[in-house]
Structure formats: C-alpha cells, structure tokens
Amino acid sequence: MKVGVLAVQGAFAEMEAYWRAQGAEVFEIRQRADLKNGMDMLALPGGESTVQGKLLNDLGLFAPLKERIDGGLAVFAVCAGLILLAEKIEDPGSRDATRPETWFGVLPVTVRRNAYGRQLGSFRTVGMFDGQPDVPMTFIRAPAITAVSPDVGVLSTFDGAPTAIRWRNITAFTWHPELN
Amino acid sequence: MDDRQELNRNLAQMLKGGVIMDVTTPEQAKIAEAAGACAVMALERIPADIRAAGGVSRMSDPAMIKGIQAAVSIPVMAKCRIGHIAEARILEAIEIDYIDESEVLSPADDVRHIDKTKFAVPFVCGARDLGEALRRIGEGATMIRTKGEPGTGDVVQAVRHMRKMQSEIRRVVSLREDELYEAAKELAAPLDLVKYVHENGKLPVVNFAAGGVATPADAALMMELGAEGVFVGSGIFKSGDPAKRAAAIVQAVTNWQDSKLLAKLSENLGPAMVGINADEIETIMEERGK
Numbered sequence: 065m066k067v068g069v070l071a072v073q074g075a076f077a078e079m080e081a082y083w084r085a086q087g088a089e090v091f092e093i094r095q096r097a098d099l100k101n102g103m104d105m106l107a108l109p110g111g112e113s114t115v116q117g118k119l120l121n122d123l124g125l126f127a128p129l130k131e132r133i134d135g136g137l138a139v140f141a142v143c144a145g146l147i148l149l150a151e152k153i154e155d156p157g158s159r160d161a162t163r164p165e166t167w168f169g170v171l172p173v174t175v176r177r178n179a180y181g182r183q184l185g186s187f188r189t190v191g192m193f194d195g196q197p198d199v200p201m202t203f204i205r206a207p208a209i210t211a212v213s214p215d216v217g218v219l220s221t222f223d224g225a226p227t228a229i230r231w232r233n234i235t236a237f238t239w240h241p242e243l244n
Numbered sequence: 245m246d247d248r249q250e251l252n253r254n255l256a257q258m259l260k261g262g263v264i265m266d267v268t269t270p271e272q273a274k275i276a277e278a279a280g281a282c283a284v285m286a287l288e289r290i291p292a293d294i295r296a297a298g299g300v301s302r303m304s305d306p307a308m309i310k311g312i313q314a315a316v317s318i319p320v321m322a323k324c325r326i327g328h329i330a331e332a333r334i335l336e337a338i339e340i341d342y343i344d345e346s347e348v349l350s351p352a353d354d355v356r357h358i359d360k361t362k363f364a365v366p367f368v369c370g371a372r373d374l375g376e377a378l379r380r381i382g383e384g385a386t387m388i389r390t391k392g393e394p395g396t397g398d399v400v401q402a403v404r405h406m407r408k409m410q411s412e413i414r415r416v417v418s419l420r421e422d423e424l425y426e427a428a429k430e431l432a433a434p435l436d437l438v439k440y441v442h443e444n445g446k447l448p449v450v451n452f453a454a455g456g457v458a459t460p461a462d463a464a465l466m467m468e469l470g471a472e473g474v475f476v477g478s479g480i481f482k483s484g485d486p487a488k489r490a491a492a493i494v495q496a497v498t499n500w501q502d503s504k505l506l507a508k509l510s511e512n513l514g515p516a517m518v519g520i521n522a523d524e525i526e527t528i529m530e531e532r533g534k
Contacts, residue, residue: 073262074262075260094498095505111260112282118279119280119495123498123499158314158317160274160278163278177317183252183319187251188247243257
C-alpha cells in the first residue's frame with residue numbers, strides 16, 4: 065500500500081513511521097508536484113490545523129486533495145487532520161476572523177477545537193478501540209467530536225463522546241494512534 | 245519517564261515544521277496566527293528592544309499574557325528568567341502552554357536552572373551544544389532550541405549552535421558503547437541521555453532553531469542544518485511588512501528544499517529588521533546559563 069502523508073506542518077515524521085511500521089510505502093506531500101505519486105491512502109497528521117489549513121491553500125494543495133477525497137480516496141486523519149475534514153468546527157475561544165469556516169468540510173461531524181483546554185488538559189488513557197481492549201490513547205490539546213451524523217461509525221469513545229470514527233472512506237481520531 | 249513529561253514532549257512534536265513567533269500585543273498575536281504561526285511567544289518587549297533598553301528584564305505581566313491567550317487559538321508560550329522558580333509557577337498558574345526558561349531575560353540564578361520535572365507545564369530551554377541540551381533535558385526540558393544571539397537579527401550564533409550540536413550528535417553515534425561513559429563525562433551530561441543519542445542519532449526531544457532568524461532564507465538554512473522548526477523573535481515585528489514576512493517564513497520552513505519557491509517567497513518583503521552584528525555587541529545573552 066502507498067500512503068501519502070501531508071507534510072506541511074506537525075507530527076508528519078511520526079505518521080510516516082507509523083505507516084512504515086505497518087509495511088506501507090510512504091511519501092511526503094509538501095507541494096503540488098508531490099501529488100504526481102499515486103496513492104492508496106492520504107494520511108493527515110497531528111499539528112496545528114490553522115497552520116496546515118493555511119499552507120494547503122498557499123501551496124495549491126487544497127483543490128487537488130479535495131478532489132481526491134471526494135473521489136473516494138481512503139483518508140486516515142488524526143487530531144488536526146480531523147479538524148481539516150470536519151463539516152463544522154467550533155472554537156471555545158476566539159476565532160481568527162480571516163480563517164475559513166471549515167477546510168475540506170467533507171466529514172459529517174461537529175468538532176470542537178481545544179476541547180479539553182490548554183496543554184495542562186492534555187492526557188493519556190487506555191480504552192477500547194474497534195473491539196480491541198487496552199489501547200493507549202494520547203490526547204494533545206485535543207479536539208472533541210460533539211455531534212455525528214447517524215451513518216458515522218464510532219470506533220472509540222471517552223466520557224461518552226466519540227474519539228475515533230469511520231465514515232465511508234475516512235477514518236479519523238481525536239487522539240494519536242501514531243504516538244504509541 | 246512520567247506521563248506528564250511524555251505528553252509535554254508530544255506537544256512539541258505537534259509544533260514541528262512550524263514557526264513560533266514573538267508577539268507583544270493581542271493584535272500582533274492575531275497577525276501571527278493568521279500568517280500561519282504554530283504558536284506564539286507572549287512577551288512585553290521583543291529581544292531587540294530588551295537589548296536596547298538594558299536593565300533587568302523579567303517575566304511579562306500575566307494580564308498581558310492572558311490577553312494574548314484570549315486572542316488566539318494556537319498554543320501560547322511565555323518566558324521566565326533562568327532559575328526563577330516562582331515566575332515559572334505563576335506562568336503555570338495561568339495555564340501557559342509552554343514556558344521558555346530564557347537567557348533573553350536577566351538570569352535569576354547564575355548557577356542553577358529550574359528543576360522542570362517538578363512542573364506539570366512544559367519547558368523549552370536554549371542550548372549551544374549537545375552537553376547543554378542534555379543537561380536541560382535531564383532537568384526536565386521537553387523541547388530544546390538553539391540560543392542564537394537574540395535581538396541581533398544575526399543568524400551566525402544559531403548556525404554555530406545547531407552545527408555544533410548536530411556534529412556532536414554524529415560523534416556520539418560513532419562511538420563504541422564502552423566509550424559512552426567518558427563521553428558523558430566530557431559532555432557533562434546524564435549517561436542515560438548520552439546513550440539515547442548514541443542509539444537514536446538525535447535528541448530525545450524536539451529541537452528548534454532560535455536567534456537571529458529574519459528572512460525565509462535564514463529559516464530554510466536552519467532547517468537544512470537539522471532544525472525541526474524555528475522561533476522568530478524580533479525578525480517579524482521589527483520588519484517593514486510583518487504579515488507578509490511571517491507568512492513567507494512559514495512557507496519557507498515547509499518547503500526549505502525548494503529553492504525556486506524560496507526565491508519567490510523572498511521577493512518584495514520590504515525591509516528586514518536592521519539588526520546588529522553579533523560580534524559588535526556588549527551583552528552576550530547566549531553566555532547566560534550553561
């Protein structure tokens with residue numbers, strides 16, 4: 065399997081290592097020319113969604129990636145990547161007025177940014193993921209999924225709210241499977 | 245290592261490939277966020293002005309820092325003086341995302357740094373070489389940056405520190421296992437951390453460049469030399485067109501290998517900060533705290 069990892073900002077090296085460890089062939093997407101590589105899956109790593117979203121636009125990556133996602137390309141997204149995909153984004157604090165309402169806006173969920181507060185609210189837990197017990201889950205200034213459309217499959221939860229989901233071609237996490 | 249330290253190292257991992265910008269007002273913080281900063285450093289005076297003003301330089305007013313926390317959604321960092329445990333406690337109390345125990349401020353303790361393992365909040369510390377970096381990590385720092393010579397706009401020290409650190413890492417990797425004890429002694433660094441570097445060929449925490457980065461080319465240079473991201477201090481808001489320069493530096497960090505794009509990004513940015521030659525100044529901040 066060939067995985068294209070969005071490598072404009074954030075923990076993309078960790079995402080690359082995660083997929084390599086699973087035997088995938090991995091390449092980085094930093095600009096349009098990198099999309100000449102065909103891929104079986106797009107991986108969106110953790111980082112700052114505001115930075116990644118801005119760079120997607122500045123580097124001309126947004127439209128071609130959106131086209132592929134809409135066309136059914138498999139997507140694996142964590143944390144900031146989930147925010148980039150969400151149909152609705154809530155900000156607990158102030159929101160940069162120059163920022164678009166959403167980025168790709170394809171995933172029928174509502175995501176609340178920095179839902180557990182600042183870095184002191186970051187935490188680790190273990191839980192059930194996709195029927196598998198005791199999976200370590202690391203939440204770093206994590207978002208929360210506050211609403212999902214009925215056809216979204218829930219793979220893990222914390223405090224009753226979904227923390228990992230699957231919908232059509234997309235698997236997305238509020239925590240970091242690539243860090244453990 | 246406890247969970248808190250690991251979580252704090254993890255936050256630094258999320259900042260990689262990004263630019264952390266010094267800001268002194270909520271308005272500047274908003275400009276930085278809109279330009280693509282992955283975090284901001286809240287401080288009353290940027291290093292160039294600290295240098296110009298002279299005198300004792302201290303932690304910023306918590307009210308000013310809280311104003312910046314309220315203005316942006318990205319992580320907010322702030323500086324405390326080297327060894328100033330109480331300033332660090334205050335910053336932790338206002339839930340800062342990262343504390344920079346910084347040589348840019350006047351040191352409160354001229355021998356010891358803060359025992360950062362006693363804090364829940366993360367710390368970034370400056371280092372000029374591998375030994376200094378590993379000593380800070382041993383004290384609990386979960387992110388390292390070069391020290392540069394802040395406020396000068398001269399990148400020469402940041403280059404010197406990053407090159408030295410990377411070259412010392414390569415040397416440690418090349419040693420025989422039974423030579424690591426002597427290496428730890430020479431580096432004045434904890435043995436377990438020297439062993440980590442020997443086995444992994446890198447620091448156990450994220451390593452950014454800081455000090456004197458003023459242009460997209462400076463940022464690309466530091467990435468080429470092995471930085472995982474950059475701090476830009478005086479370089480942005482002391483320049484002619486801060487928003488444009490900030491956005492250009494952000495793109496340069498992502499695509500530091502693409503010289504055609506760097507050429508485009510470097511066009512028409514207006515005047516860079518004037519800067520002072522690092523070897524013509526009297527107060528050498530990088531010497532503070534070893």
